[in-house]
Amino acid sequence: MTKSTQAAEPETPKLRFGGHDGWGYAPAPESTDHVELRDRYGLFIDGEFVDAKDGRTFETANPATEEKIADVALASDADVDRAVAAARRAYDNVWSKLAPRERGKYVYRIARVLQERSRELAITESLDGGKPIRESRDVDIPLAAAHFFYYAGWADKLDYAFPGRGARPLGVAGQVIPWNFPLLMAAWKIAPAIAAGNTVVLKPAETTPLTALKLAEIIRDAGVPPGVVNIVTGAGETGAAVVQHEDVDKVAFTGSTEVGKLIRRALAGSGKHYTLELGGKAANLVFEDAAVDQAVEGIVNGIFFNQGHVCCAGSRLLVQESVADEVIAKLKDRMETLIVGNPLDKNTDIGAINSRAQLDKIEEYLEIGEAEGAEPFQTSCPVPERGYWCRPTLFLHASQSHRVVQEEIFGPVLAVQTFRTVDEGIAMANNTPYGLSGGVWSDKGAKAFRVTSRIRAGVLWANTYNKFDPTAPFGGYKESGIGREGGLAGLHAYLQPEAAA
């Protein structure tokens, strides 16, 4: 019988998700056989791979195993100087003189080769950065290709994009990108820049240089003229050299608010154009009239996508008090089904934390949250012994004054708060130094629009979260940055602002 007919002592109903005593999934790792990785990678300058002038290198490792993957050239000021000079020559002599349609052809070609090599790139991204193959395969790489396709289309249509403005490129762009979406961020930066007619010097993050270097191979193989795209690897000092180089006309940075502030200071009075895409502490607002199960799924996607290493992550859950118990109970149940582990396993939901340093930072916040009085909840999912891991975590009963509510953790940690009225929810959503993104969950369309219009953030989603599209501008209010990337706004950021004479 399936029904309890006896009035026995009622047990609290509880769902059992554990795979230990029931049916679980066998490992399903993606094969790495056909992925070629070299032991040593150089800088990509003027169409060639070269060693750093002083011969220095650094190691890049797999965060899931802590094993070294390759030695990568460490660019010094002199190397950055070479790269900027190559970019300047390419701009002056080749790229700015090329017919826009021809420029577009190269960008299309890069997009197509990205698609052709998508499997290899996805595996490399997961090996080097720790993100689950499901995401690198289904999100990072397809979106990277989509950005090149989208901006390739604009290359010969700039006069239609900004009619009467005499669209002209800026010159040499210096670009510094983070480790959370290595190839995708490279695409966000390079595609609009070169489609608009600029040349670039790009610095990938020191923990995840490999896909950018594979992109350099693709750019070379696509026949893009030498010097149009240069990629210099290294840590913060290399990035500073790129940003501060006097022959760079435009700086594009994605990373922490802390570094963003330094860059803004350094650029003051320099006359350089710049866009900064910085941190966030987005709120996901769940109203009592929301479709709860779908909202829970959105909360999970919002914070646990890419281990929470997402600047627009929905890292604060604001749930209306009347449905808080139900939402939190369902969220906990859903979290119990999340699989943490080998990034290359096709069933992994949450991969490795990108680096030891980032794991330390997250663990510090776990201590801070507890000390501040929030109630932690972690799932029971087993994690591997080696590598950097963090189970999906909630901080229940968090308060607006807590650091775990105000500061960006950049990990799979969700601060949970409740609100009573629409106005209170909006006020709490806006009450941080950031303003990058946000989510609203309500079955009432008019309410969703009204609420999103009152949240001061650059990107807002209603009844969904973490949806990206090359046609949509992305960027922040307040300490989340300046300028927009993606869409026409992202193209405009690489063009002279003056009206035509």
Add this chain to the structure above:
Amino acid sequence: MQSSTATASFESPPIDAVGVEERVARLCSRSIKKDAKLRALHLTLSMIDLTTLEGADSEGKVRQLCAKALQLHAALPDLPHVAAVCVYPALVGVARRALEGSGINVASVATSFPAGQAPIEIKLLEVQKAVEAGADEVDMVISRGRFLAGDFTYTADEIASVKEACGEAHLKVILETGELGTLDAVRRASDLAMRSGADFIKTSTGKIKPAATMPVVLVMLEAIRDHYLRTGEKIGMKPAGGISTAKDAIRHLVMVRETLGQDWLDPDLYRFGASSLANDVLRQIVKQRSGIYQSFDDFSM
């Protein structure tokens, strides 16, 4: 427990169809290999309601189906038996005799299946006759016309009276989701059926397309979960119609595992209503064991 219509409420939460489809897509990305796959295939076999529901069904056809149920594959040892054989009321006796002592249940559709357009007295009599003839399980259809017209009280009362007519037999309530139009309606009908006495809720008759689509089944599973968390009562689920491959079935098991948990991975609480699924599962089992696919002609009808 709480099955009387007096306490039944017609409140159901809203469903966001786009979100449901995204969740389904993510569940479908699970990769089930090796041991996990073999276990899933065996589990699937044990959950099948082997079904024939044709106007042309005869005693001979039903006996043949029962023989298949008793021996799914002559050469494969250690196979579980299917959960039930599902037939029209007039053929319940034949199936009962053929399956006596096997542990395989006899299920019968009733209540003027598939349209359900008959007076309630006749529906109840049909249920009673099916149970008298030996049906362990009754698969009823709801009156979709009354439900879509907003007459939820009628639908609830109808289910409650069929439940009463079932006596000891288990009641599966077919919502015919392909006629309900929205996932909100699927959720409402699921809640209504569970609150009115259903032991199982079932998607479809198999006569209407679409039938057991993944989004519909997910919404029903979530309704079952919420009902369980509220009342402690475990209601079963039966997708029927459109699940014809082992791959489809495994996707359903993944969805059950991640929505309701391990307890529902059991023939007492999950069934597949299917006619051609068993042979595809058998074919996959042979493939898992031998490494090669065999022709469909190597499997009995």
